[in-house]
Amino acid sequence: xxxxxxxxxxxxxxxxAAELLACRLAAFHYRRGAWVYIxxxxxxxxxAIDEQLWQFDPNDFVPHNLKGExxxxxxxxxxxxxxxxxxxxxxxxxxxxxxxxxFAVHFGHFIDFxxxxxxxxxxxxxxxxxxxxxxxxxxxxxxxxxPLNLV
Numbered sequence: 001x002x003x004x005x006x007x008x009x010x011x012x013x014x015x016x017a018a019e020l021l022a023c024r025l026a027a028f029h030y031r032r033g034a035w036v037y038i039x040x041x042x043x044x045x046x047x048a049i050d051e052q053l054w055q056f057d058p059n060d061f062v063p064h065n066l067k068g069e070x071x072x073x074x075x076x077x078x079x080x081x082x083x084x085x086x087x088x089x090x091x092x093x094x095x096x097x098x099x100x101x102x103f104a105v106h107f108g109h110f111i112d113f114x115x116x117x118x119x120x121x122x123x124x125x126x127x128x129x130x131x132x133x134x135x136x137x138x139x140x141x142x143x144x145x146x147p148l149n150l151v
Contacts, residue, residue, distance in 0.1 A: 002110050004131050004138035006124065009115040011144075018113035019045070021148075022094045023052045025111060026077045027062045028150040035074075035090040037107070040081040041097045049079050049096070098123050100130045110136065 009017050026036045040046040046066055053064045065071070067080030067087055078086050085103035093107040104110050110131070114124040131138050141148075 002105055002107055002136045004110040004136050006112045006114055006138055006140045008140055008142040009113060014116045018115045019049060019096060022096055024150055025094055029092050030062050030076045034092050036077045036092045036094060037086040037090045038079045038094045039097050039101050042081050046079050046081045100127050105134055
C-alpha cells in the first residue's frame, strides 16, 4: 500500500522552494539506500531539477540522471516527466507535477508539496483527493510548524 505525504510549505515560499526541497529529499532518501523517481511537469522542469542536483556540494553528490540517460541499470535518482514513469522500480516517488501520475500506486511512498498561490494550492487539493480516490490516505506535514531535519 502506498503511503502519501504532502509537505505544506510556509506561505512565504513559492513553487521553486518545492523544487529545492524535492532535491534535498531525494538526496536524503538516496543516502538511506532508497531509489527515487522525481516526476516533473515537463522537460524544462526535469532539466531544472537535474541542474539543481548538479549544484550540490561535491561531498553531497547524488547520482542521478534524466530518464533515458545514464548507466544501463539507472542511477539511484531518476528524473522524468512522461506518463510512463521510471525506467525501473523505485520505492519513492517525489511529485512536482500538477497531476498525480498514473503510476503513483506502484510506489511504496508518494511525496508531494503544497506551495505558492491559491491556484497552486487548489491543484494540490485535487491531487490529495485523487489519491484518496485511489485508496491512498495522504497525510500532511506543515513545515511552518514542523520543520524537516534532513541530516
